[in-house]
Amino acid sequence: MAFKRNLLFALAAIAVLGAAIASYALAQRPAAPDAMFTMLDGRQLRLADLRGKTVVVMFWATSCPICKGEMPDLVETYRKYQPCGFELIAVAMAYDSPEQVKNFAESGGLPFPVVLDTGGDLARAFSDTKVVPTTFLIDGSGKFVSRTLGAIDFTKLRQYLDASLGA
Amino acid sequence: MIKLKHAALAAIQILMLQAGVALAAEEPLPPDQAFKLKVSLRDPNTVTAEFTPAKGHYLYKNKTFFALKNSSGALIREVRLPPGEVKNDPFFGTMETYKKPIQVEIVLDRTPKAKRLTLLANYQGCNEKIGVCYPPQQKSFDLAFP
Numbered sequence: 001m002a003f004k005r006n007l008l009f010a011l012a013a014i015a016v017l018g019a020a021i022a023s024y025a026l027a028q029r030p031a032a033p034d035a036m037f038t039m040l041d042g043r044q045l046r047l048a049d050l051r052g053k054t055v056v057v058m059f060w061a062t063s064c065p066i067c068k069g070e071m072p073d074l075v076e077t078y079r080k081y082q083p084c085g086f087e088l089i090a091v092a093m094a095y096d097s098p099e100q101v102k103n104f105a106e107s108g109g110l111p112f113p114v115v116l117d118t119g120g121d122l123a124r125a126f127s128d129t130k131v132v133p134t135t136f137l138i139d140g141s142g143k144f145v146s147r148t149l150g151a152i153d154f155t156k157l158r159q160y161l162d163a164s165l166g167a
Numbered sequence: 168m169i170k171l172k173h174a175a176l177a178a179i180q181i182l183m184l185q186a187g188v189a190l191a192a193e194e195p196l197p198p199d200q201a202f203k204l205k206v207s208l209r210d211p212n213t214v215t216a217e218f219t220p221a222k223g224h225y226l227y228k229n230k231t232f233f234a235l236k237n238s239s240g241a242l243i244r245e246v247r248l249p250p251g252e253v254k255n256d257p258f259f260g261t262m263e264t265y266k267k268p269i270q271v272e273i274v275l276d277r278t279p280k281a282k283r284l285t286l287l288a289n290y291q292g293c294n295e296k297i298g299v300c301y302p303p304q305q306k307s308f309d310l311a312f313p
Contacts, residue, residue, distance in 0.1 A: 063230075063291065064300040068258045095302050131195050131299035149195065150298030 029143045032057075032136065033125040037089055037115040040102055045089065045113055048142065054081075054164050055138040056088045056157075059117075059129045062100040066151055067133045071108055073154045077161070078112045084165040085140075088112040093132060094120035139164065195294050196221055198301050202292055206308040214273040214310060216288055220266060225252075226292035228263035230303065233273050233288055240281030247272040264292075282312045 032055075037045045047055065058074070060067035078088045090110065092101040094117045105114040115122070123129040126136055127147060135152050137145040137160070145160070195201065203219040216233070220226055228251040235241055248271055251263030273286070286308045293300040 061300065061302075063303075064293075065256045065258055066293070066298050066300065093302060130198075131294070131297075131301055133299065149193070 029145070031143050032138045035122055035125055037091070037113065037122070038118075039113045039115055040105060045115075047138070050087050051142055052140045053085045053087045054140060054161060055086075057091060057126060057136045057138065058088065058152075059091050059093060059123060059126065059132050059134045061093045061096045061132045062104050063096070064132045068104070070133060070151055071110065073152075075109075075111060077154065077157065081158075081161045081165060082112075084161075086161055086165060089115055091115045091117050091122050093117055093123060193297055195297055195299055195301075196224075198304050201294065201301060202226060202290060202304065204288060204290070204306055206286060206288065206310070208310060208312065209272070211312060212275045212277055214275065214286060216271040216273060216286075217268065218265065218271070218290065219268040220292060223296040224292055224294050225264040225266045226269075226290055228265060230291040231265075231271070231289070233271075233286060236285040236287055236307070238281060238284030240278040241284045242276045243273060244276045245272075245274040247274065266295075277312070283309070284312075285309050 032047055035047045035057075037047070039045060047057075056074075058067075058070075060070075062068070074088060074090070078086070082088070090105075090112060092098075092114065096116070098116055098118075101114065101116060104110075117123055126134075131149060133148075133150065133152075135148040137148075137157070139145050201221050201224050203221075205217045205219075207215055207217075209215050218226060218231070228248055231248060233243060233246055235243060249265075249269050251265050251269075254262045254264050256262055275284075277284075288306045288308065289303060291301060291303040
């Protein structure tokens with residue numbers, strides 16, 4: 001009986017310690033870089049100006065089938081949550097052809113800002129991104145929530161947006 | 168004892184949920200490990216390039232191409248790429264990919280004086296498991312013919 005009590009106590013202690021570590025980790029999440037995005041139409045968008053919004057920064061390329069496959073879901077998510085305080089920036093990798101990016105953005109009717117990472121500075125600033133798709137979720141305080149390699153889990157993203165934006 | 172086991176499992180689950188926020192995603196291999204490439208001379212007019220994609224990776228046939236640099240007196244006459252595995256992509260249509268090691272023959276038109284040349288190998292591929300694609304790769308090989 002004493003053994004059981006001790007074991008339960010130990011498990012409870014582990015859980016409390018875990019909670020403490022998790023809350024420390026949440027508080028220590030790194031801030032997203034103060035990036036400046038130049039959109040296809042030349043307009044500029046500063047990440048710091050989006051404070052208060054939940055932001056997704058997605059690195060992609062027109063040569064990446066997985067990235068293109070995600071676009072319809074991204075468009076739908078953007079249309080639903082953008083009015084509630086969500087922003088999405090699609091950053092085409094430096095090696096992509098600007099013409100192909102423009103054509104894809106136009107033909108796909110992408111409603112969110114599409115950016116050319118000419119020179120690759122943005123990819124370097126965002127965890128030295130090399131593979132696509134790589135997606136960063138940033139909260140309203142400008143801190144990273146997650147970094148996803150490969151396809152996004154849209155169910156989880158929408159759950160997060162529902163909770164954080166009260167959509 | 169069963170109750171104790173349930174309590175232990177619940178505690179572990181709580182810990183896993185708490186740790187979930189800090190869990191790092193599986194990192195992709197560096198491109199040189201994802202797609203190993205060995206280039207060698209087969210005969211006075213043929214260079215072979217052996218690509219070995221790591222498990223769970225594939226290369227695109229139509230993004231695999233070669234060029235010569237600083238190589239006067241030599242030209243690429245033909246590149247013999249083996250047939251790939253056909254993949255139907257909703258955006259790119261039918262594409263051929265290489266998941267297994269392949270050997271590419273690069274046949275040259277070379278004058279006997281052209282003893283040194285630089286071969287540029289270009290290729291691009293993806294990691295199927297994580298679902299990410301690498302940037303186009305370019306490797307340079309200095310070759311010396313006897």
